Amino acid sequence: MNSNPQIEYLNTDLDLVATCSLEDLRAEMVQHGLFGRATPCDDGTWYAMFEDCNADEPEPNIINLLDALDQLSPAATQVLQQCTRFEFNIGYDCGAEPLPVPQTISHATLRRIVEHGASIRITLYPYRPPRDPGIEEVDH
Numbered sequence: 320m321n322s323n324p325q326i327e328y329l330n331t332d333l334d335l336v337a338t339c340s341l342e343d344l345r346a347e348m349v350q351h352g353l354f355g356r357a358t359p360c361d362d363g364t365w366y367a368m369f370e371d372c373n374a375d376e377p378e379p380n381i382i383n384l385l386d387a388l389d390q391l392s393p394a395a396t397q398v399l400q401q402c403t404r405f406e407f408n409i410g411y412d413c414g415a416e417p418l419p420v421p422q423t424i425s426h427a428t429l430r431r432i433v434e435h436g437a438s439i440r441i442t443l444y445p446y447r448p449p450r451d452p453g454i455e456e457v458d459h
Contacts, residue, residue: 324414324446328422331380333369334440336404341367344395351387364403376422377409385431399435406438411441 335341345357348369355369371383384407391399401407411420424439432439 320381323416324448325412325416326418326420327354327384327412328368328374328376329410329412330373331377331384331410332408333437334404334406335365335367335369335399335402335410336446337365337367337398337402338363339365339398339401341365341398344391344398345369347391347395348387349389353384353387354430356442378422378428380425381407381409381424381428381432385435388435404434406440407432408440408442410442410444414446415434423448 335344340359341357342365345355345367348355353369353371355367357365357367359365369387371380371382374380388399
C-alpha cells in the first residue's frame with residue numbers, strides 16, 4: 320500500500336444563495352433523488368446545497384444535478400433564477416499522488432451549465448492525516 324496522500328475527487332455540490340426561501344426548490348430536488356438542505360441565514364438570505372451519490376469524477380454528478388434542474392417546475396425554476404449564487408462546486412482532496420489526475424467535463428455538459436446560468440467553482444482541500452479513531456482528542 321502506498322503511504323503518500325492521494326489526490327482524489329470527492330464530490331460536486333450545487334450551491335445556491337437567494338434572498339427568498341429555497342425550501343420548495345429543495346423539496347423538488349430531493350424528489351429527483353438528490354441529497355440536499357436549505358437553510359435560512361441570519362442576514363435574511365437562504366443557502367442551499369445539493370449533491371448526488373459520488374462518482375469517481377465530476378461529470379456524472381454534474382449531469383445528474385443538471386437533469387434534476389431540467390425537471391423543475393416553473394415555480395422552482397423562477398426561484399432558481401433569483402439566486403445570487405448558482406454554482407457547481409467540484410471538490411478534491413489534495414495529495415502527492417498519482418500524477419497527473421485528469422478529469423474532463425465535456426463541452427455538452429459545459430453547455431448545459433451555461434444554459435442554466437450557473438458557474439463552476441473548484442475547491443481543493445489540503446491533505447489532512449487520517450485520525451486514529453481510537454485516540455481521543457483532548458482540549459488543552
